[in-house]
Amino acid sequence: MDKVKLGKTDANVSIMCLGTMYFGTKVSKDTSFDIMDNYLEKGGSFLDTANIYAYGVNGSKGGESEEIIGKWFKLRGNRDKTFIATKVGFACPVDNMKDGLSSKQIEEACDLSLKRLGIDEIDLYYAHVDDRETDLEETLEAFRNLIKKGKIKYLGASNFTAWKMQKANLLSEFKGYPSYVCIQTRYTYFLPRSGASFTPQLSANYDLIDYCNNNNIRLLAYSPLLSGAYTRKERPFSEQYLGNDNEARLEILNGIAEENDVTINQIILAWMIDQEDPVIPLVGVSTVEQLKENLGALDIEFSKEQLDKLNNAHYGLPDSNF
Numbered sequence: 277m278d279k280v281k282l283g284k285t286d287a288n289v290s291i292m293c294l295g296t297m298y299f300g301t302k303v304s305k306d307t308s309f310d311i312m313d314n315y316l317e318k319g320g321s322f323l324d325t326a327n328i329y330a331y332g333v334n335g336s337k338g339g340e341s342e343e344i345i346g347k348w349f350k351l352r353g354n355r356d357k358t359f360i361a362t363k364v365g366f367a368c369p370v371d372n373m374k375d376g377l378s379s380k381q382i383e384e385a386c387d388l389s390l391k392r393l394g395i396d397e398i399d400l401y402y403a404h405v406d407d408r409e410t411d412l413e414e415t416l417e418a419f420r421n422l423i424k425k426g427k428i429k430y431l432g433a434s435n436f437t438a439w440k441m442q443k444a445n446l447l448s449e450f451k452g453y454p455s456y457v458c459i460q461t462r463y464t465y466f467l468p469r470s471g472a473s474f475t476p477q478l479s480a481n482y483d484l485i486d487y488c489n490n491n492n493i494r495l496l497a498y499s500p501l502l503s504g505a506y507t508r509k510e511r512p513f514s515e516q517y518l519g520n521d522n523e524a525r526l527e528i529l530n531g532i533a534e535e536n537d538v539t540i541n542q543i544i545l546a547w548m549i550d551q552e553d554p555v556i557p558l559v560g561v562s563t564v565e566q567l568k569e570n571l572g573a574l575d576i577e578f579s580k581e582q583l584d585k586l587n588n589a590h591y592g593l594p595d596s597n598f
Contacts, residue, residue, distance in 0.1 A: 277319035277574060280554050282400070283457030283494045285430055289359050290322040291549050292574065293496060294567075295560035297325070300340030301333040303562050308344050309351075310564050316357060318571050324460075324496075324558055326363035326404060327371060327389050337370040342392035350394055362389050363434060365404030366476075377407035379418035386422055401428040402460060405435045405476055412444060416453035423454055432496075434460040435478045438487040445491070459488060463497035463555065465506075465544045465590060466525060472516035479516075489553045497548060500557040506540045528589045532582050538572065545573035547586050 279288040294315045299308035312323070329341035342362060349355045364385040367375045371388050374381075389398065401422065407415065422428045433441060433456040441456055448455040463480040472479070480495065488495045505513045506529070513522070529540045536543070548555040559570040578586070 277571075280494070280556065282430060284455070284492050285457050287359070287399070287430060289494075289556070290320045291554060291556060292320060292545070292571065293322040293324050293361075293556050293558045294320060295324050295498065295558040296341045296345060297329045297560055298333065298341070298562060299325075299329075300344040301330040301336045305344060305347070307563065309348055311561060311567050312345075312348055313352075314564050314567055315571075316354065320571075321357055322359045322361070322556075324361045326366075326402070327373075327385055327392075328363075328366045328368045328404075331367075331369060338368045339370040339388075339392055342389055346392050346394035355395055359399045360393065360395070361400035361402060361432065362393070362398055363402035363404035364389070365402075365407065365434075375405065375407070376410060377403055377415040377418075378410050379414050379421075382415065382418040383422065386427055390427060397426055398428045400430045400432050400458070402432040402434045403436070403456070406433075406437070406440055412447060413451070413453075416444065416448060416451075420453050430454075430457050432456055432458045432460060435476065436461075437478065438481075438483040441484075441487060441493070456493070458494040458496060459484070460496040460498055460558070462499050463495070463548075464500050464502055465529065465547060465586075466502070466513070466517045466522045467520050467590070468516045469518065469520040474516060494556060495553070496556045496558060498558045498560075500544060500548060500559070501541050506544065525589050528585060532578075532586065535582070536576060536578075538576060539569060541569060542573040542576060543586075545570060546576035546578065547583075547590075549573065550578055550583060 278291045280291055282289045325341045325345060328338040330336055331338040364382055365377050367373060419431050431454045436459055441459060445455045461480045462474055462477050468479050504511045529543055533540045533543045545557050548557045561567045
């Protein structure tokens with residue numbers, strides 16, 4: 277599996293990141309272990325979790341995903357072969373935390389995540405959601421302290437707007453705080469209709485993509501396959517994606533999938549990876565078979581005509597947010 281730079285850092289990360297949200301809740305321990313084993317065997321190393329995963333699923337209170345990964349690290353002895361990302365910012369009942377990025381919450385949440393993961397240092401620590409109530413300097417100072425203590429290496433943002441990323445990174449430049457080197461946000465091939473809301477999640481728009489591409493900030497896409505809506509009739513597209521010329525985009529996806537004898541899901545993932553500034557898709561799977569399908573996207577080679585058609589449809593059709 278190829279790797280790409282994580283923003284302006286020296287770190288190289290897998291071009292496809294394994295999302296582990298439902299490990300330990302919807303996905304059993306044994307299946308979670310099998311999925312992570314297979315991912316590593318195929319050359320992947322980038323694991324994504326969060327302290328709240330997966331709060332509300334099967335009565336969970338958060339922390340289950342981190343705990344499963346920690347048990348896997350301990351059993352396999354493979355921490356040195358992985359690049360682990362986790363997050364802080366959303367309410368986490370298991371840790372008795374509300375929404376926020378105060379210094380106290382960041383520092384306490386980091387220690388609890390480290391304990392559940394059974395590690396000494398987090399490779400990538402995300403601000404999971406923008407906190408408009410806490411002073412930005414307080415948040416960045418807390419992250420800087422964690423870096424100084426050797427508890428985290430790099431800092432990422434999730435569900436941030438382009439202007440908030442710019443404000444934070446300008447502040448970091450002038451005052452010596454750590455910068456957000458990447459952003460994880462909702463992003464897929466379909467475009468949300470104008471004015472669509474995913475609160476508290478944010479969907480990527482042209483401003484954010486343009487900002488990332490011009491400032492060497494890596495974009496990571498969560499929900500790239502919309503929970504199977506592209507291929508499973510029992511999972512219809514949410515209302516935010518209805519209209520906006522997405523039927524035309526689906527026809528293009530179908531046509532190119534047929535030309536390459538692959539699935540639509542594989543086309544979408546391959547398209548993200550094949551951008552001039554590659555987007556790292558987070559693949560959240562519940563079976564080894566689903567993982568293998570997603571990894572099959574790495575073998576797709578588009579013709580120039582196919583890639584132009586995909587790009588022009590995504591960015592070029594009228595009435596879009598892009």
